[in-house]
Amino acid sequence: MSPTRPISLTRFLIEEQRAHQHINADLRLLIEVVARACKSISIAVAKGDLGGVLGEAGSGNVQGEAQQKLDVLSNEILLEANAWGGHLAGCASEEMDDPQPIPDVYPKGNYLLLFDPLDGSSNIDVNISVGTIFSVLRCPDGVTEPKAEHFCQPGSTQVAAGYAVYGPSTLLVLTLGHGTHVFTLDRELGSFVLTRRDVRIPAQTREFAINMSNQRHWEAPMQRYIDELLAGKSGPRGKDFNMRWVASMVADVHRILTRGGIFIYPWDRKDASKPGKLRLMYEANPMAFIVEQAGGKATTGRGRILDVQPTALHQRVPVFLGSADEVDVATAYHRDHDAAQ
Numbered sequence: 001m002s003p004t005r006p007i008s009l010t011r012f013l014i015e016e017q018r019a020h021q022h023i024n025a026d027l028r029l030l031i032e033v034v035a036r037a038c039k040s041i042s043i044a045v046a047k048g049d050l051g052g053v054l055g056e057a058g059s060g061n062v063q064g065e066a067q068q069k070l071d072v073l074s075n076e077i078l079l080e081a082n083a084w085g086g087h088l089a090g091c092a093s094e095e096m097d098d099p100q101p102i103p104d105v106y107p108k109g110n111y112l113l114l115f116d117p118l119d120g121s122s123n124i125d126v127n128i129s130v131g132t133i134f135s136v137l138r139c140p141d142g143v144t145e146p147k148a149e150h151f152c153q154p155g156s157t158q159v160a161a162g163y164a165v166y167g168p169s170t171l172l173v174l175t176l177g178h179g180t181h182v183f184t185l186d187r188e189l190g191s192f193v194l195t196r197r198d199v200r201i202p203a204q205t206r207e208f209a210i211n212m213s214n215q216r217h218w219e220a221p222m223q224r225y226i227d228e229l230l231a232g233k234s235g236p237r238g239k240d241f242n243m244r245w246v247a248s249m250v251a252d253v254h255r256i257l258t259r260g261g262i263f264i265y266p267w268d269r270k271d272a273s274k275p276g277k278l279r280l281m282y283e284a285n286p287m288a289f290i291v292e293q294a295g296g297k298a299t300t301g302r303g304r305i306l307d308v309q310p311t312a313l314h315q316r317v318p319v320f321l322g323s324a325d326e327v328d329v330a331t332a333y334h335r336d337h338d339a340a341q
Helices: 009-019 025-051 069-083 121-128 213-219 222-232 249-260 280-293 322-341
Strands: 056-062 066-067 088-093 109-117 130-138 160-166 170-175 178-186 192-197 208-211 262-265 297-299 319-321
Touching: 009 025, 009 178, 009 192, 025 069, 025 109, 025 130, 025 160, 025 170, 025 178, 066 069, 066 121, 066 213, 069 088, 069 109, 069 121, 069 130, 088 280, 109 121, 109 280, 121 130, 130 249, 130 280, 160 249, 160 280, 170 249, 170 280, 178 280, 208 249, 213 222, 222 322, 249 280, 262 322, 280 297, 280 319, 280 322, 297 322, 319 322
Parallel strands: 088 109, 208 262
Antiparallel strands: 056 066, 109 130, 130 160, 160 170, 170 178, 178 192, 262 319, 297 319
């Protein structure tokens, strides 16, 4: 009996196209192009100092954050890869102020691509896993030069989302709205191969991921929630919890996708003018889509992330995502607090 033939990303997308008619040739090509770009980024990340790509680039992004050399390189790789294929109407990056139009010399498609080219880039120099996050939307009918407002669609309208993790192995996690699936880069074959189909996040958990150094800045329901987790078996939750925090969103979320947990980046008073730390369009929406398709939940602490109507391309939101039952508990604390005010 011959061994089972590995299912490549291309074969998987063709099978999905046959099974689900909303996946067309352009969307399939878009996913394949993004995957190839992620392979190039993976190679650059793996070279590290040997490739001269570590350290700051000497520039800042639209949020005023210092850019790493690999931030800039990863952004350029994704822009160049997606410019000429004819599947995009435009793209937007966390690293750029405004959307990037497709040059007129190239054919244009009906999709919009948003991406965080290198999430967790502050961890690059210490060799901790980083990644790429992306989201795909349909371009509104009749729009040939998409502006920021055309990208500002609720996360529930996403047609695809995914992330790549550049760690001991390079993984691509993808949803097209019919489950969440994991592909591993086979470096000998040079292609992503399906290694986990229809991932499911356990509904209950004893692990949480949060930056505890910000605790003094949290609002009351967040303080109460964490205090009860830390109280362990003797507290109101009646069980011990472990904290795991990488400070690379892709790494923290991938751990939760693999074995359960809750990831939280709440609003805090450290910079009260900002409604949250993470970006709705580049991080929260695609991760929420992936997590929900794996049976988890994702909220702002008050409501479903995918229902948020964006008002700006670089809008920030609080994020609570992961195991469904635990996200429900944390969200209920915030809603109960609001109702009591």
